[in-house]
Amino acid sequence: MKKLMNGPDTVLAESLDGFAAAHADIVTLGPGRQFVRRRETVAGKVALVSGGGSGHEPLHAGFVGYGMLDAAVPGEVFTSPTPDRIVAAAEAVETGAGCLFVVKNYEGDVMNFEMASEILGREVLTVRTDDDVAVENSTWTTGRRGVAGTLIVEKILGAAAERMAPLADLKALGDETNRRTRSMGVALTPCTVPAAGRPTFTLAEDEMEMGVGIHGEPGRRRVKLATADAIAAEMVGAVLDDLAPSPGARVILLVNGFGGTPTMELYLMANAARTVIEGRGVSVVRHLTGSFVTSLEMAGCSVTCTVLDDRLEALWDAPVRTAALRWGA
Amino acid sequence: MKKLMNGPDTVLAESLDGFAAAHADIVTLGPGRQFVRRRETVAGKVALVSGGGSGHEPLHAGFVGYGMLDAAVPGEVFTSPTPDRIVAAAEAVETGAGCLFVVKNYEGDVMNFEMASEILGREVLTVRTDDDVAVENSTWTTGRRGVAGTLIVEKILGAAAERMAPLADLKALGDETNRRTRSMGVALTPCTVPAAGRPTFTLAEDEMEMGVGIHGEPGRRRVKLATADAIAAEMVGAVLDDLAPSPGARVILLVNGFGGTPTMELYLMANAARTVIEGRGVSVVRHLTGSFVTSLEMAGCSVTCTVLDDRLEALWDAPVRTAALRWGA
Numbered sequence: 148m149k150k151l152m153n154g155p156d157t158v159l160a161e162s163l164d165g166f167a168a169a170h171a172d173i174v175t176l177g178p179g180r181q182f183v184r185r186r187e188t189v190a191g192k193v194a195l196v197s198g199g200g201s202g203h204e205p206l207h208a209g210f211v212g213y214g215m216l217d218a219a220v221p222g223e224v225f226t227s228p229t230p231d232r233i234v235a236a237a238e239a240v241e242t243g244a245g246c247l248f249v250v251k252n253y254e255g256d257v258m259n260f261e262m263a264s265e266i267l268g269r270e271v272l273t274v275r276t277d278d279d280v281a282v283e284n285s286t287w288t289t290g291r292r293g294v295a296g297t298l299i300v301e302k303i304l305g306a307a308a309e310r311m312a313p314l315a316d317l318k319a320l321g322d323e324t325n326r327r328t329r330s331m332g333v334a335l336t337p338c339t340v341p342a343a344g345r346p347t348f349t350l351a352e353d354e355m356e357m358g359v360g361i362h363g364e365p366g367r368r369r370v371k372l373a374t375a376d377a378i379a380a381e382m383v384g385a386v387l388d389d390l391a392p393s394p395g396a397r398v399i400l401l402v403n404g405f406g407g408t409p410t411m412e413l414y415l416m417a418n419a420a421r422t423v424i425e426g427r428g429v430s431v432v433r434h435l436t437g438s439f440v441t442s443l444e445m446a447g448c449s450v451t452c453t454v455l456d457d458r459l460e461a462l463w464d465a466p467v468r469t470a471a472l473r474w475g476a
Numbered sequence: 477m478k479k480l481m482n483g484p485d486t487v488l489a490e491s492l493d494g495f496a497a498a499h500a501d502i503v504t505l506g507p508g509r510q511f512v513r514r515r516e517t518v519a520g521k522v523a524l525v526s527g528g529g530s531g532h533e534p535l536h537a538g539f540v541g542y543g544m545l546d547a548a549v550p551g552e553v554f555t556s557p558t559p560d561r562i563v564a565a566a567e568a569v570e571t572g573a574g575c576l577f578v579v580k581n582y583e584g585d586v587m588n589f590e591m592a593s594e595i596l597g598r599e600v601l602t603v604r605t606d607d608d609v610a611v612e613n614s615t616w617t618t619g620r621r622g623v624a625g626t627l628i629v630e631k632i633l634g635a636a637a638e639r640m641a642p643l644a645d646l647k648a649l650g651d652e653t654n655r656r657t658r659s660m661g662v663a664l665t666p667c668t669v670p671a672a673g674r675p676t677f678t679l680a681e682d683e684m685e686m687g688v689g690i691h692g693e694p695g696r697r698r699v700k701l702a703t704a705d706a707i708a709a710e711m712v713g714a715v716l717d718d719l720a721p722s723p724g725a726r727v728i729l730l731v732n733g734f735g736g737t738p739t740m741e742l743y744l745m746a747n748a749a750r751t752v753i754e755g756r757g758v759s760v761v762r763h764l765t766g767s768f769v770t771s772l773e774m775a776g777c778s779v780t781c782t783v784l785d786d787r788l789e790a791l792w793d794a795p796v797r798t799a800a801l802r803w804g805a
Contacts, residue, residue: 149665149681149701149775151742151776152703152744153704154703158740158744161704166746166765168760201740204740209739374482374483406736407738407775409772410533410770411491411553413480415480415494416480416494418493418494419482419490434499436494443740444738446773
C-alpha cells in the first residue's frame with residue numbers, strides 16, 4: 148500500500164484538518180471533527196445535511212457552502228457515519244425550518260440516518276439517492292446504489308433551499324431530481340482502504356469491471372478492457388434506456404473520475420458520452436467533468452445524466468460556493 | 477496499459493474536443509485544434525499565451541479564460557507544441573498590446589516558444605518559470621524545471637493583464653512572481669505515456685522518488701516510502717530554505733496532486749505542509765489544494781509556496797473564470 152499518510156488511524160482526522168484550514172472562508176469543523184458545517188447558517192432556511200463513508204472526496208464535505216449543503220458528516224473510510232455524529236450536525240445547522248437528509252442508498256447509511264432522525268425528534272425528512280443503473284440488490288445495498296448523481300441532487304436542492312423553499316417542497320424536489328438522474332461506472336483498477344492495506348478486489352492487466360460501485364463493489368460483469376467509445380456506448384446506453392428521455396430532452400452530463408483517472412481521459416470520455424447521447428436525439432446542455440465522487444485512488448469513471456426541465460436548469464445554474472463546486476458566487 | 481481511450485493517436489484530439497464542448501461558455505478551439513483560446517478577447521489587453529506538452533491537465537487549457545490565459549497551446553503528450561501552433565495561437569488572441577508567453581523551463585518548450593517569437597516579428601516577451609528546487613540541469617532541462625508554481629504565475633499575470641497592465645510591467649511581474657515561487661514534488665508511482673505503452677520509470681512497492689519532475693524525471697533520490705509528515709518536512713524544508721522568507725512572511729500554499737492521488741491524501745498533505753510552514757514562523761494565508769499540474773495518472777504530489785506582498789495577494793484574489801480555477805466571477 149502506497150499512500151501519503153502518517154498511519155491508517157489518523158487519515159480521516161488529518162485530512163479533515165487540512166480541508167477545514169484550506170477552506171476556512173466557507174466551512175468549519177464541528178467539535179471533535181464530528182462534521183463539517185457551513186460557517187454561517189441562514190435563519191428560516193431548511194438545513195441540508197448529507198454524509199457517508201469517507202474516501203469519496205470531495206463528496207460530501209466539498210459540497211458544503213452557499214447554495215449546496217449546510218453540513219456533511221464523514222464516517223471512517225467506506226464506513227457509515229454514526230447516528231450521534233449525524234444528530235450533532237443536524238442540531239448545529241438546523242434553524243427552525245426543518246432538516247432534509249440526503250442519503251446515498253447503502254444499508255449502513257440508510258440505517259444510521261434513520262436512527263438519527265428518530266433521535267432528533269424534530270422535523271426531518273430524507274431524500275434517498277439510488278441513481279446507479281448497473282445492479283439491483285448488490286453488496287451492502289437493497290435496491291440500487293446511490294452514486295455520483297447524488298451531487299446533482301445536492302446542488303439542485305441547495306439552490307432551492309437558498310430560495311427558502313419549505314421542507315416538504317424540497318423533499319419532493321429531491322425525489323424528482325433523483326428520479327431524473329441515472330449513472331453507471333467502470334473501474335480499470337481497484338482501490339485500497341488504508342486500514343485494510345490491500346486492494347478491495349483484483350483486476351487482471353487486461354480487465355475492467357463494468358458497472359462497478361463507488362466502493363469497488365462488483366458490477367454487471369468483468370470483461371476485457373474495451374475502447375472509450377465502446378465503454379461510453381454501454382454506460383450511456385444503460386443510463387438512457389432507464390431514463391427513457393423524450394426526443395429533444397435536455398440533460399446535464401456528469402463524467403466523474405474515481406480518483407486515479409487523468410483529467411485528459413475524463414474529457415475524452417465526456418466527448419465519447421456526448422456523442423452517444425446526441426446520437427439518440429438528446430441534447431447535452433450542461434457539462435460537469437472531474438473527480439467529484441471518488442473511490443480513493445480507483446481508476447475509472449462514471450457517466451451520469453439528469454433530465455432537465457426549466458426549473459431544474461435554473462436551479463443547476465444558480466450560484467454555488469463550496470470547496471469543490473463554485474460558480475456565480 | 478489501462479487507459480480510457482480509443483487509441484494513442486487520437487487521445488489528444490478527442491480530449492480537446494471534450495474539453496471545448498464542456499467549457500463552451502469560456503473557450504473555443506483554434507482551427508485544426510492547434511490551440512485553445514478564450515471565446516472573447518479584450519482590445520488593448522496584453523495577450524497571455526502558455527502551452528507545453530499534454531498530460532498535465534488541467535494545465536494549461538484549464539486556465540484559459542477571464543483573469544488568466546488568453547490561449548493555451550497543447551503539444552502531444554509530454555511533447556512540446558510546435559512553433560507554428562504557438563504562432564497561430566498568438567496571432568488569434570493578440571489585439572495590439574503585445575503578447576506575453578509563459579513557458580515552463582524545458583529545453584523543447586523554450587526553443588519552440590523562442591522560434592515562435594522570432595516568426596511572429598511583433599512585440600512578444602517571455603516569462604520562463606523554473607520553480608522546482610529539487611534538481612539543477614536534469615533530463616530535458618538546463619537549470620531548474622518549471623512545475624506547479626507556473627499556475628500561480630499565470631493567475632497573477634492574468635489578473636494584472638485584465639487591469640490593463642502594459643507588456644513590460646507584466647514581464648517584470650511574472651519574473652518577480654516566479655522568483656517568489658518554489659516547488660518540490662514526490663512520486664509514489666510512475667505514469668504511462670499512451671504512445672509508449674509502458675511506464676516512464678519503475679518504483680518498487682516500498683519506494684518513492686523524492687524531487688520527481690512532472691514527466692516522471694528523476695529527482696534527488698529514490699528512497700523508502702516515508703510518512704506524510706516526513707515527506708512534507710523534506711519538501712517544505714527545501715522550498716523554504718530556497719525562498720528564505722522573512723519572519724512573518726505570508727504565503728500561498730499549493731498542494732498539487734499528480735493525477736492519481738486521492739483528494740483525501742492531498743488535504744492530509746496540506747495539513748502536514750501547513751504545520752511545517754507555520755512552525756517556521758511563516759503564515760499560510762491562501763490555500764489551493766487539488767490536481768492542477770498533473771503527470772497523467774502518477775500518484776504523488778508537489779508542494780509550492782509563493783511569498784506574497786499586498787499587490788500579489790490582491791492579484792491572486794482577483795476574479796478568475798476558467799475551467800479549473802474559478803472565483804469571484
